Each structure stands twice: as structure tokens, then as C-alpha cells.
Amino acid sequence: MTSSTYHIEKLLHGGLGLGRNEDKQKMLIEGVISGETVAAKIQSLKKNRNTAVATSIIEPSSERIKAPCQYYKQCGGCDFQHMNYPRQLQEKQAILKDLLQQSGNTILQEAATQILNAPLPSPSQTHYRQRIRLQVDNKQTLGFHKRRSHDCVAIESCLLATPKINDCLQKLLPQYAFNKLLNQTETVEILFDPDSSTVTLLIQFKRKPRPADKQHAQDLINTISELTNIFFIGDGFSVTGNASLSFTLPPLVPHTTKTVQLSLETGGFCQVNVEQNTNLVKTVLDFCAVTKKDTILDLFCGMGNFSIPLAERSQSVLGIEGQGSAIRSAIRNSSNAGQDNTIFKKQPIHAACSELAKAGSLFDCIILDPPRQGAPGLARVLSALCRKRLVYISCDPVTLCRDLEDLLQYGFVIKKLQPIDMFPQTHHIETVALLETA
Structure with a gap:
């Protein structure tokens, strides 16, 4: 197929650029930056998804750089290497803002312009994965x-x-x-x-x-x-x-020098960017704003990345997770920290929340850190369990927007949205959302 010239209007979730040619034909093009003009060869024409590959950059962005990796354009990862780091952060914020504005929900649309912060940059942009x-x-x-x-x-x-x-x-x-x-x-x-x-x-x-x-x-x-x-x-x-990996969080409790060591069993999950994980935990702690009188429910708690630091600040923490190895790690991490105010349970999240709601349980703060598919169908029961605030940690902007819309319907109010760049050189972005009960 012949090449056409496209102006890149914006980048979409997934990192592809939305371009239009002189006939207003839409095309999704990889390896581009918003505002550029490129020549691209059509790759496939499908219903609602036309894709092309850029053959030349006619009007490049001033923030376009030579990709530092020798495998770029061959390997399927690191799709933002062609732009400098400040522009990567700018594009990620724009993608999240666009999704909020396209949601059709007026509250989310307002949040996109009023409370969406610039992404927190990663301390290291390369060689950060452990x-x-x-x-x-x-x-x-x-x-x-x-x-x-x-x-x-x-x-x-x-x-x-x-x-x-x-x-x-x-x-x-x-x-x-x-x-x-x-x-x-x-x-x-x-x-x-x-x-x-x-x-x-x-x-x-x-x-x-x-x-x-x-x-x-x-x-x-x-x-x-x-x-x-x-x-x-x-x-x-x-x-x-039976081996484990470990990393140490710096002092996270005000006026103390106590560090927190976390470990997980081989094959378990943890954030791959250890330096930025410290900033993620700090952000979550700030949003939770807990005191020694507060009770915490940590859903999808994993090996205690948030539970263990929160237990140092709160009255009690109940952590729930579906993976057995993660719960074993969380129990061990809490014990090694000398904590006696934590309980960790292996149970499917939806079932656990339903049981807690039926028992009339209430928590001052709920932490929600689901996998990429988000937490569909949880909003109603969360509204019954939450006394003050809910902190949602998302690794997928699409499911975040969907779940925020559900939570709004059950009386929650969005107060803060803080993107955190856990994955430099890629289109992926983590977001921490603070919601409060009405």
C-alpha cells in the first residue's frame, strides 16, 4: 500500500498516535509524538482500527530523540524511547486526561482539568527494573x-x-x-x-x-x-x-528512623521499580492520612507493600489477598517488623468484602490496589465498608476511569489524582486516586 501524510493529533492509551491525513482518514501509528507530521504506510484496515507504520518523520517534535536502546523497533517493549523524558511524562498525563474527558461523566471531566496532577517522575529512567x-x-x-x-x-x-x-x-x-x-x-x-x-x-x-x-x-x-x-x-x-527476594523501604513514619524490610517468595509480585516504589508508598501514606485511631482495610494487599508501613501509623490493618504466597509473605513481613496489629487473610476479594459488609464492619480507610483488570462490581460494597476515605492504586487508566465512575455512583467524592511513573520508556502509568465519603 502507498504512504500518506498524517498529522498526529494525540497519543491514545496504549501509546499509539491518532493521525489524520488530508482526507480526514483516521490512522493509529506507533513511534510518534503529538503534533508531529509523518509519512506512514498502511498496515491494516479494520473496523474502528486502522493501523500504519511511520516511514519518515516529516515535521518532528523538538523533543524527539534517538532511542537509546539497540533493540528499539524490534523488541515489543519500551515504546516511548523516541521522546525525551519530560515529554514522556507530558504524554502520559495527556493520555490519562483524555480518557477522563472521554468518559462522558461530568465529574471525571472536571477532575481531568482541576485535580489531575503532573506525573511524579521516576528517580531513574533506565536500569530501574529489579x-x-x-x-x-x-x-x-x-x-x-x-x-x-x-x-x-x-x-x-x-x-x-x-x-x-x-x-x-x-x-x-x-x-x-x-x-x-x-x-x-x-x-x-x-x-x-x-x-x-x-x-x-x-x-x-x-x-x-x-x-x-x-x-x-x-x-x-x-x-x-x-x-x-x-x-x-x-x-x-x-x-x-524456598527462597525470597527482599528490599528495604526507608523511614516512612514521621519522627522515626525505623526502616521496613519487605520480602516475597520467589515468583511472587512486587513493584519492579524499587526506587519509585518508595515514592508510591509515600504518596499512598499521605493520601491515607491515618492516625493511631484509624482502622485500615487493604484489598489486594500482596506481600504488604502498603499494609506494613500503614500498620506503623494506624490502630489496625486487615489485609486480604487471593494469592497464598503473598499472604505468607505479608504475615512474615509484619512479624519481622514486630507488629501485632495486622491480620492477613487469603480470600477472593469480592467474597471477603461481602462477608465484612454482612458483619457490619467499618474501616476508616480502604486501600484498593487491583491488578490490570481493576475491581468491577466492588463499588457498592466498598461504600458500605468505608467510613472516611478510599485510596485506589491503578496500573491501567481505562479500568481506573470505569471504577471511578462506579464509585461516584455510590457516594464517593474524588479529591486527588496523582499519576506516578513506575515504567519510564513505556506508555504505562500508575495512578493513585484519593476518594472520600460524601
């Missing part, structure tokens, strides 16, 4: 998926990974034992423990590991000094061994 997951394709290529493909781009280092992860990866690649393991591997997760400066591998295996596989793993541990553990996971068998 964990990466590499794919292995059917050609035994280890790397990240290519754009719109299940084939992998072979990588030797990742711009976003900590130097220790990249060092370990480069030492692994030529090892005979590692390449033998790749024969039966689907993914390799490399995890850096910032407290011990060591690296762990979590290998998703196609079958139960055999003695020879375990010996290959031990050979790698013996050869690479920073590599201290290798674990196998897969269908039909559980994680072999």
Missing part, C-alpha cells in the same frame, strides 16, 4: 517478543534492567549448562535482590526437572558468583526450593 522475564521461542531464541509476533529478539542486555541483571545475563548466554536448560524452557525470569546484591533465576520448564537439569543449574551457580539460586516452575510441579 526483575525481567525473557521468553524462549520455538527456535530457542532467548529474548523479548518482537512487535506483533511470538518470535523473539535475542538480547544480551536490557536498557531497563539493573546492571547486575545484565551482567548475569551476559555471563549466562555462553554457558553450556544454560543452553542445555533452554531446550526445555518457556521463560527465564532474572530477579535482583537489592538488599543482598544477588541474582536468582526462575525458569519455567516444560516438564518436571530431572537430576541432569538440577546439575546444570548447580553448575551455573558454581560458575557465576552473583547467581545464588535457580528455581524451576511449571505445570504439574511446584517451585523447587
Whole structure:
């Protein structure tokens, strides 16, 4: 298909640019910046979704830069590398603002212009990830998926990974034992423990590991000094061994010097940007504004990223999470912090909230940190459980807008919206919302 010239009106959720040509035809184009004019070749024409690939930048933005990663345009990640960091933050705020304004809800539309803050920048824009997951394709290529493909781009280092992860990866690649393991591997997760400066591998295996596989793993541990553990996971068998990763939050309680160490079991979830996670926790604590008289309900509590610091400031914390390993980690983290005012329960969130509401439970503050799909259908019961305020931590602006609209219908009032850039070089944005009861 021939190329056409498009003016980029704005970037949409997902990072693609909305462009129009002289015939007003809409096109979604990757690798562009709002306000640019580009020549693009049509890739596909589908109902409500026409896509094209930019072939040249006719009128570039002054904030366009050369992407710093050698795998850019091959690897499927890091889709904002072509703009400088201030512009990345500006585009992310604009995307969130646009979604709020397009919601059709007048309160959300007002929030977009009146209370939506500029994103909190990340202390580091590269080498901030303490964990990466590499794919292995059917050609035994280890790397990240290519754009719109299940084939992998072979990588030797990742711009976003900590130097220790990249060092370990480069030492692994030529090892005979590692390449033998790749024969039966689907993914390799490399995890850096910032407290011990060591690296762990979590290998998703196609079958139960055999003695020879375990010996290959031990050979790698013996050869690479920073590599201290290798674990196998897969269908039909559980994680072999019992290791954890840990990181320390700085003093978060006013007028104290007490740090909080958090750890999680191998394979558990934590924020990958440890430096920015500290700012995320501080923001949540500020929004909660709890006192020693307040009771807290932490939903999707994980290993206690918010629960443990909040327990230092409040009367009590009830944390609920559906994943057993996360609850075990939360209990251990609270115990290690010397806390006796926390309870952690493994239970589906919707069922747990319904039980609490039926029992007449009330909490001064509720923390809601759901996965990407958000928390549909929870607004009504949350309104019955919440006495003062609700703090919603979202990793997806679309589901955030949907859930905020639901919460507004049940009497909550939006007071603050603070985007936090957990993922520089990508279109992803975290948002913390403060809501209060009417």
C-alpha cells in the first residue's frame, strides 16, 4: 500500500498516535509524538482500527530523540524511547486526561482539568527494573517478543534492567549448562535482590526437572558468583526450593528512623521499580492520612507493600489477598517488623468484602490496589465498608476511569489524582486516586 501524510493529533492509551491525513482518514501509528507530521504506510484496515507504520518523520517534535536502546523497533517493549523524558511524562498525563474527558461523566471531566496532577517522575529512567522475564521461542531464541509476533529478539542486555541483571545475563548466554536448560524452557525470569546484591533465576520448564537439569543449574551457580539460586516452575510441579527476594523501604513514619524490610517468595509480585516504589508508598501514606485511631482495610494487599508501613501509623490493618504466597509473605513481613496489629487473610476479594459488609464492619480507610483488570462490581460494597476515605492504586487508566465512575455512583467524592511513573520508556502509568465519603 502507498504512504500518506498524517498529522498526529494525540497519543491514545496504549501509546499509539491518532493521525489524520488530508482526507480526514483516521490512522493509529506507533513511534510518534503529538503534533508531529509523518509519512506512514498502511498496515491494516479494520473496523474502528486502522493501523500504519511511520516511514519518515516529516515535521518532528523538538523533543524527539534517538532511542537509546539497540533493540528499539524490534523488541515489543519500551515504546516511548523516541521522546525525551519530560515529554514522556507530558504524554502520559495527556493520555490519562483524555480518557477522563472521554468518559462522558461530568465529574471525571472536571477532575481531568482541576485535580489531575503532573506525573511524579521516576528517580531513574533506565536500569530501574529489579526483575525481567525473557521468553524462549520455538527456535530457542532467548529474548523479548518482537512487535506483533511470538518470535523473539535475542538480547544480551536490557536498557531497563539493573546492571547486575545484565551482567548475569551476559555471563549466562555462553554457558553450556544454560543452553542445555533452554531446550526445555518457556521463560527465564532474572530477579535482583537489592538488599543482598544477588541474582536468582526462575525458569519455567516444560516438564518436571530431572537430576541432569538440577546439575546444570548447580553448575551455573558454581560458575557465576552473583547467581545464588535457580528455581524451576511449571505445570504439574511446584517451585523447587524456598527462597525470597527482599528490599528495604526507608523511614516512612514521621519522627522515626525505623526502616521496613519487605520480602516475597520467589515468583511472587512486587513493584519492579524499587526506587519509585518508595515514592508510591509515600504518596499512598499521605493520601491515607491515618492516625493511631484509624482502622485500615487493604484489598489486594500482596506481600504488604502498603499494609506494613500503614500498620506503623494506624490502630489496625486487615489485609486480604487471593494469592497464598503473598499472604505468607505479608504475615512474615509484619512479624519481622514486630507488629501485632495486622491480620492477613487469603480470600477472593469480592467474597471477603461481602462477608465484612454482612458483619457490619467499618474501616476508616480502604486501600484498593487491583491488578490490570481493576475491581468491577466492588463499588457498592466498598461504600458500605468505608467510613472516611478510599485510596485506589491503578496500573491501567481505562479500568481506573470505569471504577471511578462506579464509585461516584455510590457516594464517593474524588479529591486527588496523582499519576506516578513506575515504567519510564513505556506508555504505562500508575495512578493513585484519593476518594472520600460524601
